[in-house]
Structures are given as C-alpha cells and as structure tokens.
Amino acid sequence: MRVTIDGQACTGHGRCYALAPDVFDSDDRGLGVVLSVGADIPPELERQARQAAANCPEQAIHLS
Amino acid sequence: MDGAGSEDVDLMSLMGPEVSADPRPMYQALRDATPVLRLDGGMVIVSTRATVEEVFRSPDVFSSNMSAADLGNIRPLIPLQIDPPDHVLYRRLLDPLFAPRQMAKLEPEIAALAHRLIDRFVDEPGCDLVSTFTIPLPSEVFLTMFGLPLEELDTFLTMKDGIIRPAGETMAEQDVVRKATAASIYEYFGEILEKRRVDPRDDLLTGFLTAEVDGRQLTGDEIADICFLLMIAGLDTVTATLDCFFSYLARTPGHRRRVVDDPDTIPAVVEELLRFETPVAGVPRIAVKDIELGGVQVSDGDQVMVVLGAANTDDAEFAHAQAVDFGRETNRHLAFGGGVHRCLGSHLARLELRVALREFHSRIPSYHLAPGAELEYSPGIRSLTSLPLVFGD
Numbered sequence: 001m002r003v004t005i006d007g008q009a010c011t012g013h014g015r016c017y018a019l020a021p022d023v024f025d026s027d028d029r030g031l032g033v034v035l036s037v038g039a040d041i042p043p044e045l046e047r048q049a050r051q052a053a054a055n056c057p058e059q060a061i062h063l064s
Numbered sequence: 065m066d067g068a069g070s071e072d073v074d075l076m077s078l079m080g081p082e083v084s085a086d087p088r089p090m091y092q093a094l095r096d097a098t099p100v101l102r103l104d105g106g107m108v109i110v111s112t113r114a115t116v117e118e119v120f121r122s123p124d125v126f127s128s129n130m131s132a133a134d135l136g137n138i139r140p141l142i143p144l145q146i147d148p149p150d151h152v153l154y155r156r157l158l159d160p161l162f163a164p165r166q167m168a169k170l171e172p173e174i175a176a177l178a179h180r181l182i183d184r185f186v187d188e189p190g191c192d193l194v195s196t197f198t199i200p201l202p203s204e205v206f207l208t209m210f211g212l213p214l215e216e217l218d219t220f221l222t223m224k225d226g227i228i229r230p231a232g233e234t235m236a237e238q239d240v241v242r243k244a245t246a247a248s249i250y251e252y253f254g255e256i257l258e259k260r261r262v263d264p265r266d267d268l269l270t271g272f273l274t275a276e277v278d279g280r281q282l283t284g285d286e287i288a289d290i291c292f293l294l295m296i297a298g299l300d301t302v303t304a305t306l307d308c309f310f311s312y313l314a315r316t317p318g319h320r321r322r323v324v325d326d327p328d329t330i331p332a333v334v335e336e337l338l339r340f341e342t343p344v345a346g347v348p349r350i351a352v353k354d355i356e357l358g359g360v361q362v363s364d365g366d367q368v369m370v371v372l373g374a375a376n377t378d379d380a381e382f383a384h385a386q387a388v389d390f391g392r393e394t395n396r397h398l399a400f401g402g403g404v405h406r407c408l409g410s411h412l413a414r415l416e417l418r419v420a421l422r423e424f425h426s427r428i429p430s431y432h433l434a435p436g437a438e439l440e441y442s443p444g445i446r447s448l449t450s451l452p453l454v455f456g457d
Contacts (some may be wrong), residue, residue: 014164015396018331030124031161057396058403062193 009060020048091374099358111374120403136246202302211267304447339397342373
C-alpha cells in the first residue's frame with residue numbers, strides 16, 4: 001500500500017499522526033506528512049493507514 | 065423551486081438558550097427541512113455535512129473577512145479575518161507556534177495549573193465548576209503562554225467578556241461596550257509589547273517581535289491584531305467545551321466511569337464529545353460572490369452561518385450520529401471548523417481538554433449535578449453560567 005497526502009487539502013487537523021503515528025508525522029506547522037515517502041508501507045501498518053484516511057476531515061489522505 | 069429553503073423562522077428561535085441546552089433536535093429539523101435555509105432577515109443557515117464542506121472549501125466565495133462578524137475591532141483580526149492569498153503567510157508564521165509538538169511542552173504546566181485549581185475545592189462537598197475551573201483554566205494557560213502574571217486573570221476576563229457578551233439592553237448599547245473594550249485590548253497589548261521590546265522574554269509576545277512574515281518583521285498593529293484574535297478565540301471556546309464535557313459526564317455515570325477506569329480512552333472521549341456537543345455551534349462567513357448552495361441562491365453580501373453542530377450530527381456522515389460512542393471507528397468531525405481557517409488553537413485546545421479530564425477525574429472520580437440545578441447554556445458558544453456539582457456517589 002502506498003500512502004500520500006494531498007498538500008492542498010490538508011489543513012492540519014492532526015488526526016492522521018494522532019491515530020496512525022507509525023505511518024504519519026507532523027511537520028513544523030502541524031500539517032500531516034507521510035513517513036515512507038515514495039515507498040510502500042509494510043502490510044502490518046495498513047490498518048492504521050486506513051483508519052487515518054477514514055478519519056481525515058478534509059479527505060486529504062489517499063491510499064493506493 | 066422559488067422560495068425553497070426560505071422559512072418563517074428567526075435566528076433567535078434557532079439560537080436561543082433553550083435550544084442551546086440541547087441543540088440536536090433543532091439541527092435535525094434544519095437538516096430535514098433543507099440543507100441551506102434563508103431566514104427572513106436574509107441570513108443563510110448551512111446545516112448539512114455536504115454543504116458545510118462546500119463552504120469551507122470555497123474561501124473565495126464564503127469569506128471570513130471583517131464583515132462576517134462584528135467584534136468591535138477596527139482592523140481585521142489575524143489570521144481569522146484575512147482571506148487567501150495573504151492568509152497563508154500568517155498561518156506559516158503562527159501554525160508552528162501552536163503545532164502539537166510545541167503544545168506538548170506545555171503539558172506539565174497545564175497539569176500544574178489544573179491541580180492548583182482543583183486543590184481549592186477537592187476537599188469541599190462540591191463546587192460550581194464554572195467559576196472555579198472551566199473559566200480560570202484556559203485563561204491561566206493563556207497568561208502563562210504570554211508570560212503574564214496570573215494576577216492579570218480578571219483584567220483578561222473583563223476584556224474577553226466585553227467583546228463576546230457585552231453588557232447593555234440594546235444592540236446599540238452593546239456596540240458601545242464592545243468598541244470601548246476593543247480599544248482597551250489594543251491599548252493593553254500595545255503596552256505589553258513596548259515592555260517586551262526593551263525587556264525580551266521567552267514568551268509568545270517576544271516571539272512575535274522577532275518573527276517574520278513574507279520576509280519582513282510584523283508591525284505593532286499586526287501583533288495587536290493577532291493577540292486580539294487569540295484572546296477572543298482561545299478563552300471562551302475552551303471554557304464552553306469544558307462546560308459541555310463536564311455537564312455531559314455529570315449526567316452519564318456510565319460514560320464517566322469509562323474516563324475514570326481507562327484514562328487511555330480520553331483522546332477518543334475528547335473527539336467524540338467535541339463532535340456530539342460541538343461547543344462552538346457555528347461560525348460566520350459572508351458571501352462575496354453569487355453562488356448556488358444546496359439548491360438555494362446565495363448572493364454577494366449575504367451573511368452565512370455555518371452550523372458546525374448540525375454537520376457533526378448528520379446521519380449522512382456518521383453512523384448512529386445521535387448517540388455518544390467513545391469507541392467510534394470513524395470520526396471526521398468539524399468541531400474546529402475546516403478548510404483554510406481551521407482553528408489555529410485546536411492542538412492547544414485538545415491538550416487542555418485531555419489534561420483537564422485526566423487530572424480532574426484522577427482526583428474526583430465521582431460527582432453529579434447538584435439537586436435542582438438548572439443549566440443555562442449561552443447560544444452560539446455553548447458555555448454555562450454555572451455548573452453546580454456534588455462530589456461522591
């Protein structure tokens with residue numbers, strides 16, 4: 001699974017790195033960033049990633 | 065569809081104190097009637113999740129500028145009343161000061177402030193939680209961040225109340241109070257700023273003096289406009305949220321026991337009660353273009369009320385939306401708004417709420433409403449005039 005954040009849509013609610021700290025971190029403004037940029041996440045983190053995507057108020061997280 | 069969304073109701077019937085005590089039936093009625101409702105006075109009420117999102121995603125149409133809300137200020141509050149493209153310049157400067165990592169450093173101090181307040185009533189049979197806890201805590205956190213002595217509390221409370229609930233029988237009288245209060249806020253922060261210029265400290269104000277926006281330093285006016293906003297947005301809102309949370313938990317022992325028995329559930333409790341209670345019931349916008357929204361024609365110049373509480377209890381978004389569920393798997397609530405103006409202080413607010421719930425329940429695990437207590441919720445920002453609690457089972 002590949003995880004990306006739409007930087008235009010993210011406004012820093014912070015739900016992703018609170019719910020899925022192994023997949024996301026915050027930048028210095030509190031916007032979400034993906035830890036494994038340009039790489040797939042390990043299968044054991046897919047549940048976290050899905051939960052974060054489902055909880056993003058701006059629907060800024062994309063899974064592929 | 066001429067006249068669709070136009071109903072014979074006025075704003076007071078939507079926002080009165082009785083509705084504020086339990087606004088959810090009104091939210092349901094609004095959503096069921098129409099996603100967007102034009103009141104007789106011209107104000108447009110937006111109440112479904114889908115239309116609320118549409119407003120937040122269109123800041124070029126639904127502006128948050130000075131005309132959206134009169135708070136007595138003479139210049140736009142920064143960043144709330146600045147629209148894109150300038151808005152992001154200020155958020156780049158301010159967001160890091162309120163980012164989660166930065167806020168986490170405040171946790172021990174917030175916990176100490178909470179315990180200092182709890183110490184004063186823990187051995188009593190009960191207390192009015194509003195005057196002893198929910199009002200002072202957010203203001204004392206704010207004073208601490210600004211490097212101001214806690215003795216300034218009353219000055220602060222007078223200033224924010226003079227804007228948010230100005231005394232006066234008529235709108236005109238209230239307007240006079242609001243404007244005079246605004247002048248005193250500008251003067252107050254102007255004076256402290258001069259002190260920090262000659263005697264820099266490790267606090268927010270000193271930080272503003274050295275901060276840069278778009279390659280230049282902030283002006284004194286800009287700093288005052290930021291401080292004004294932080295004071296108006298950061299005190300009452302957290303007080304109201306604590307009022308809503310504790311009054312809910314006082315009436316639902318089963319839910320309160322979850323908080324006491326399993327403090328790890330507190331972050332989820334905070335999110336679910338933010339959704340269910342939505343203490344800041346709505347946020348204002350002003351249309352700056354003609355547009356159709358939810359089947360209703362909105363015109364340039366229309367006042368728009370975005371009803372966050374209605375969006376947060378919309379069955380189209382949330383499973384069993386009218387029930388409180390601390391185990392909710394998906395909770396995309398908009399209690400802090402959404403889009404570019406999403407609450408700057410949300411991470412501070414969340415921290416204050418978590419710490420308050422954790423520390424209070426660690427010392428007072430059991431409490432209930434005092435017999436005969438009638439809770440009066442103010443409209444809009446749902447704070448209580450008092451919350452009389454009795455400790456123990």
